[in-house]
Amino acid sequence: MRLRYPDTIRIIRVPCTGKVDVLHILHAFEKGADGVYVVGCLEGECRFENGNLRARRRVEQAKTILDVIGVGGERVKMFNLSSGEGTRFAEYAREMTEKIRELGPNPIKTATKRQAA
Amino acid sequence: MIVADKKPIEEVIEMVKGYQKILIAGCNECVTVCEAGGKKEVGILASALRMYFTNQGKQVQIDEVTLERQCDREYLEELRNTIDQYDAVLSLACGVGVQFLAETYFRTPVYPGVNTCFMGVTEERGVWSERCQGCGQCILGQTAGICPISRCAKRLLNGPCGGSTKGKCEISKDLDCAWQLIIDRLKELGRLADYEQIAPIKDWSTERAGGPRRVVREDVRQ
Amino acid sequence: MSAKTPSRLEQILDSGQLAVTSECGPPRGSDIGVITKKAEMIRDYVDAINITDNQTSVTRLCSLAACIHLKQMGLEPTLQMVVRDRNRIALQSDILGAAAFDIHNILCLSGDHQTFGDCPQGQNVFDIDSMQLIQTVRHMRDDGKFLGGDDIQRPPRMFVGAAANPFADPFEIRVPRLAKKIAAGAEFIQTQCIYNVDKFELWMKMARERGLHEKVYILAGVTPFKSAGMAKYMKNRVPGMDVPDEVVKRMAGVPKEKQPDEGIAICVETIKRLKECEGVRGFHIMAIEWEEKVPEIVEQAGLYPRPRMGD
Numbered sequence: 001m002r003l004r005y006p007d008t009i010r011i012i013r014v015p016c017t018g019k020v021d022v023l024h025i026l027h028a029f030e031k032g033a034d035g036v037y038v039v040g041c042l043e044g045e046c047r048f049e050n051g052n053l054r055a056r057r058r059v060e061q062a063k064t065i066l067d068v069i070g071v072g073g074e075r076v077k078m079f080n081l082s083s084g085e086g087t088r089f090a091e092y093a094r095e096m097t098e099k100i101r102e103l104g105p106n107p108i109k110t111a112t113k114r115q116a117a
Numbered sequence: 118m119i120v121a122d123k124k125p126i127e128e129v130i131e132m133v134k135g136y137q138k139i140l141i142a143g144c145n146e147c148v149t150v151c152e153a154g155g156k157k158e159v160g161i162l163a164s165a166l167r168m169y170f171t172n173q174g175k176q177v178q179i180d181e182v183t184l185e186r187q188c189d190r191e192y193l194e195e196l197r198n199t200i201d202q203y204d205a206v207l208s209l210a211c212g213v214g215v216q217f218l219a220e221t222y223f224r225t226p227v228y229p230g231v232n233t234c235f236m237g238v239t240e241e242r243g244v245w246s247e248r249c250q251g252c253g254q255c256i257l258g259q260t261a262g263i264c265p266i267s268r269c270a271k272r273l274l275n276g277p278c279g280g281s282t283k284g285k286c287e288i289s290k291d292l293d294c295a296w297q298l299i300i301d302r303l304k305e306l307g308r309l310a311d312y313e314q315i316a317p318i319k320d321w322s323t324e325r326a327g328g329p330r331r332v333v334r335e336d337v338r339q
Numbered sequence: 340m341s342a343k344t345p346s347r348l349e350q351i352l353d354s355g356q357l358a359v360t361s362e363c364g365p366p367r368g369s370d371i372g373v374i375t376k377k378a379e380m381i382r383d384y385v386d387a388i389n390i391t392d393n394q395t396s397v398t399r400l401c402s403l404a405a406c407i408h409l410k411q412m413g414l415e416p417t418l419q420m421v422v423r424d425r426n427r428i429a430l431q432s433d434i435l436g437a438a439a440f441d442i443h444n445i446l447c448l449s450g451d452h453q454t455f456g457d458c459p460q461g462q463n464v465f466d467i468d469s470m471q472l473i474q475t476v477r478h479m480r481d482d483g484k485f486l487g488g489d490d491i492q493r494p495p496r497m498f499v500g501a502a503a504n505p506f507a508d509p510f511e512i513r514v515p516r517l518a519k520k521i522a523a524g525a526e527f528i529q530t531q532c533i534y535n536v537d538k539f540e541l542w543m544k545m546a547r548e549r550g551l552h553e554k555v556y557i558l559a560g561v562t563p564f565k566s567a568g569m570a571k572y573m574k575n576r577v578p579g580m581d582v583p584d585e586v587v588k589r590m591a592g593v594p595k596e597k598q599p600d601e602g603i604a605i606c607v608e609t610i611k612r613l614k615e616c617e618g619v620r621g622f623h624i625m626a627i628e629w630e631e632k633v634p635e636i637v638e639q640a641g642l643y644p645r646p647r648m649g650d
Contacts, residue, residue, distance in 0.1 A: 023157060026164040065161070068126045069169035111171045270452050271423070271463070275470035275519065277512075278449040279504035279531060280578040287578040288452045300512055312512055313519050318427070318471045318486070 003086055005093035016040075017078075018051020025062040025076055032109050035075045035100035036062075039092065042080045052080060071107060075100065118147040118238075119211045120245040121154060121231040126165055129207065132228045136204040137176065139166070141230070142196070142218065143183035144210035151245050153231045154209030156183040162209070162230065187214025193221045200225055235267075253323025253330065259316065261302035266319075268295035274316035343526075344480075346443035346498035347415045348387040350648045351621075352527065352556040357614070358621030359642050360417065360529065360558060361633050362389035365400035374405050377630040378414055384637040385624070386645055387415040387444055389529070393424060396456025403433055407440045417500070418442055421450025426466040427475070427486055434476060438495030446500040446529060447472040470523045473501055477524035501525040503557075505542035506535065506581035514545040521555045528555055529623040532562035534605075535581040536612055543618050552618030559613045560623045563632060564602030567591040603632060603639075610640040 014020060017040030028036045038059055040052035056078050063073030077099075079092045133139055141159050149155030163181045170177040180203070185192045187210035196218075200206070205226045208215040212233035219227040235247040250267040256274075257264060266272045270288050277296030280287025284297040303309045321327065342353045351358045361381055366373035378388055388409060392402040406416035418437050420430065437445065449469045453461050467475065475486060476499045483494040501520045505513050517528065533539045539559070546552055564570045567590040574582035586605065593601045606624075613619045622642070626632050637643045 021157070023160045023164065026161060026168070030164050030168055065126060065165050069165050070172045071168055108168050108171050111174060114174065115171070115176060271449055271468070272465045273449065273468040275468050275523075277507070277509075278469075279502065279507045280451065281508050282578045283508055288454050294508070297509055300509055309512075313515050313522070315470055315474070315519060315523055318467050318474075321466065 003090040005090040006097040008097060009093055016046065016048045016051035017055035018046070018048055020055050020058065022058045022062050022065070025059070026065065029066065029071055029075070029106060029108060032106060032112075034106045034109075035077075035096060035103075037077045037079060037092070037096045039079045039081065039089070042082050045082065072103065074103060075106070118150055118236070119213070119233060120151045120235055120237045120247075121148050121211050121233045122151075123153050123158065123162075123231055124229070126162070126169075129162065129228075129230055130166070130169060133166070133205055133207055134170075136226075138178045138180075138203045139205050139207055140180050140182060140196075140200070140203040141166075141207045141209065142187070143181075144187050144208075144214050145183055145185050148209060148211055148231060150239065152243075154211075156181075159183055159209055162207075184210075186210075187218050190217075190221065193218060196222065251324070252319075252321070253327075254320060256316075259311075259314075260299050261306060261308065263295060263299045263302060265295050265299065268293070268298070274319060344443050344496040344498045345441070346387075346496075347648055348417070348444050349498040349526070351386050351646055354646070354648070356646050357642065358387075358556070358558060359385045359624065359637055359645060360387045360389060360621065361385045361624045361626065361630070362391060362419075363405075363630060364391045364394055364627055365402065365405045367397070367399050369400060371400070371405070371408050374400075375408055375412060378409050378412065380630055381633045382414060383645065384634045384643060386621075387417045389417040389419050389446060389623070392419040392421045392448070392450070393456070395451050396423070396453040396458065398457055403436055403442075406437060406442050410440050410442055415444070416442055417444035417446055419446045419448060420472065421448045422465055422467055422469055422472055423450030423453065423463050426464050430467070430472060430475065431479065431485060434479060434495050434497070435491070438493070438497065443497055444500065445476055445497045446502065447476065447525075448502055469501065470520060473499055473520060473523040473525050498526055499524055500527040500529060502531070503528045504531040504579050505533075505539050506531055507579040513542060514549065514551070517546055517551055517555075518549060521551060525555055528557045530557065530560040531579060532560040532625055533609060533613070534586050535583050536609055538581060539613070540616055543616055547618050556620040557618055558621040558623045559610075559616075559619050560625060561606050561609050561636075562625045562627075563606035563629065563636065564590055564598070565629060566595070566598045566602070567593075569602075599632075603636060606636055607639045610636070610642070614640075 017038050020038055025036050038055055040055050043052060046052040059076055059078040062076050066076060067073040081088045141163050143154050143156055143159035159181045163179045167179050184195060187193060200222050207228050207230045208218050209230040215227055215229045236249040237245050237247040240246055247267055252266050265274055265276060269276055270286050271278060277294055281294040281297060284294055286292040286294045303311055342349045348358055363374050363377045390402040390405040393399055402419050406418045409416040447469045453459055453463050476497055479491055480495055480497055483491050485491055503517050570582055570587045570590045573580050574587055590598055590601055610622055624633055624636055
């Protein structure tokens with residue numbers, strides 16, 4: 001569709017969001033990501049039945065952990081759409097980017113820089 | 118198996134926040150099955166703690182290892198050459214493993230990362246429930262395979278009490294009345310008449326009440 | 340059955356007359372006056388007074404102490420003993436304590452779980468269960484021995500009772516359970532309070548079919564409703580309680596000021612109906628925090644005056 005979405009996003013493709021583990025989300029933040037969002041099929045339409053439901057629960061778990069450790073649970077979010085909804089994909093991308101911009105950089109990054117200095 | 122549950126991260130942070138080099142040690146057996154202390158949980162906790170300490174401006178090294186078991190000396194030996202590098206070990210094994218690790222590595226502070234709960238079964242993924250309290254004198258033959266000591270809130274040997282309602286225990290609608298289960302099973306097995314046999318007073322000396330226990334098998338000892 | 344103990348309750352039952360018992364809850368403090376006043380109010384209207392034992396797991400003055408006070412007032416107390424809070428050593432010890440004051444009636448109970456009370460974080464004991472406690476008291480009385488085997492110096496002479504709840508689940512074992520308690524040594528039974536009289540009569544019928552009514556004295560439990568709210572509460576929130584819809588409707592159908600009287604009327608009707616029920620040998624009137632109504636209930640039910648037994 002050649003729609004534009006922010007180029008600050010790095011896409012990691014998985015066969016199903018059910019493959020995404022809490023550990024992957026945490027590692028992303030550990031390595032300096034400012035935000036992580038998980039995009040899966042519409043609920044009820046998962047190709048593998050309920051992979052997207054598992055993903056949602058894991059995103060919730062990650063949120064809780066990120067809140068406790070001071071990174072912020074708002075930096076991770078789950079979106080659902082169908083593979084034909086290109087426009088919506090771009091929308092979500094912009095929405096997420098805007099939100100992360102508002103929140104500022106991942107505090108881990110700033111803290112690491114300070115330590116190195 | 119032994120069922121445990123993760124300690125809240127806040128509590129774990131409180132325990133280890135004074136240390137600079139921490140080893141998180143998981144266990145490949147029971148706590149892996151109940152998803153509280155296996156390799157994955159070690160990874161998640163390690164990542165979370167690393168980020169926490171970085172955020173706090175502290176330099177803390179957090180390493181990960183998952184042992185086959187922490188209740189057997191041969192597996193704990195794996196740590197022999199590396200343990201002295203660490204100020205503290207956070208063990209995600211059950212209380213048994215935490216203690217054995219502490220006994221084996223006497224000079225290293227060891228902290229528990231999970232709350233050990235009971236001996237139980239996996240009803241379904243994510244739901245574990247208690248089945249045995251290790252009373253030391255199994256009476257399951259008399260109670261149609263259902264244990265009144267671990268599954269009755271009052272451990273009545275001649276139940277049910279007057280609070281049993283619609284097959285549920287008086288303390289919670291989610292808890293099955295053990296005696297309802299026993300009666301149903303006795304019926305199924307054609308042994309309902311056994312219900313009227315009075316179970317005698319129990320000898321609790323083989324249970325916790327008698328003091329910490331040991332099993333010694335001379336025929337197997339080296 | 341001939342009386343085996345000096346218990347006045349046993350003597351009345353043994354003589355073939357209907358017995359009336361009631362209960363009082365001890366105070367949440369050490370002011371014994373609270374309970375002695377209640378007991379005095381019902382003195383001439385009941386044959387024995389149960390003193391509850393940390394009912395609903397709420398910590399109160401102990402049953403034994405209150406029973407001793409009642410005994411010293413010339414009343415006939417029934418010691419209620421739960422197995423939730425004491426191990427076999429303490430249970431036997433308290434039984435001897437009661438016997439030392441010539442308390443002659445004991446009701447052996449499991450006890451509500453401590454999560455209901457004021458110390459939900461406490462341990463519980465359940466060293467022996469209520470069935471085994473019945474056996475223990477009988478053993479101490481009839482064999483004159485402790486559980487450990489040693490002889491008891493001046494064994495207790497207690498009339499042993501147990502509770503029965505015809506309304507708890509599962510219904511199919513409620514009569515076998517009664518049989519079990521009798522086999523364990525129970526000599527009298529006080530039932531949970533009855534609102535579903537049909538179900539109770541069914542239970543009695545099943546008990547009679549096995550001849551159990553001749554092996555134990557069954558006292559039917561009754562509790563007057565103070566209000567429609569109380570009826571609803573007991574229907575929905577109290578485990579092991581069976582309150583039929585018609586009874587709740589009847590209470591709710593009367594204006595608020597008249598509800599207490601309606602509750603008493605229902606109670607009296609229940610007693611009168613059960614007087615005709617073969618095997619019912621008496622009534623246990625539980626009017627907790629409403630003890631002042633017991634005299635009225637006893638009178639209206641035609642159970643006053645109480646028999647005077649030669650002491």
